Each structure stands twice: as C-alpha cells, then as structure tokens.
Amino acid sequence: MASNTTTSVDAVPSGGANSLVVRRTETVAPETRVRHFDELSEEAQTLLAKFDGEESVVPITQSLADDINSDTTVVFIDYYRLTLA
Numbered sequence: 001m002a003s004n005t006t007t008s009v010d011a012v013p014s015g016g017a018n019s020l021v022v023r024r025t026e027t028v029a030p031e032t033r034v035r036h037f038d039e040l041s042e043e044a045q046t047l048l049a050k051f052d053g054e055e056s057v058v059p060i061t062q063s064l065a066d067d068i069n070s071d072t073t074v075v076f077i078d079y080y081r082l083t084l085a
Contacts, residue, residue: 018061
C-alpha cells in the first residue's frame with residue numbers, strides 16, 4: 001500500500017544545508033535496495049566512516065542530498081539507514 005506522504009530529494013530546497021538521519025538497523029526488508037559503501041560518493045563515504053553507532057542527525061550539503069535517496073540503506077560493516085530530514 002502506498003503512502004500519501006513522501007520525502008524526496010526534489011522536496012529538499014536547493015542550495016541550502018539539509019539534514020540526514022543516520023541510524024544502524026538490524027533488519028532489512030527483502031524488497032529494500034541496499035547500496036554498498038563503495039557505491040556512495042566520497043562525501044557520503046566520509047560521513048558514514050565517521051558514524052559512531054548512535055543515531056545521529058547531521059547537516060549535509062546539497063550534493064550529498066543528491067547522492068542519497070529519501071530513504072537509503074547502506075551496508076558498511078553493519079547496515080545503516082540514511083534518511084533525508
């Protein structure tokens with residue numbers, strides 16, 4: 001069932017600082033597209049490499065927002081869910 005509310009990169013104002021919620025997840029739905037760490041931009045890799053394991057909300061640039069879908073799961077040591085906020 002589709003949701004009536006969506007968050008997308010298109011909804012993020014261009015040129016402004018955006019936020020990204022980073023959290024570790026232990027479950028990934030079978031239909032979820034998982035990106036591998038090496039598929040991310042260098043900027044995204046740097047941000048994720050600094051992640052300390054606690055849920056974090058971090059400011060990001062527009063170019064990083066463009067690299068991250070509204071809800072991205074990444075595998076890097078563990079699985080991480082990245083959500084634009």
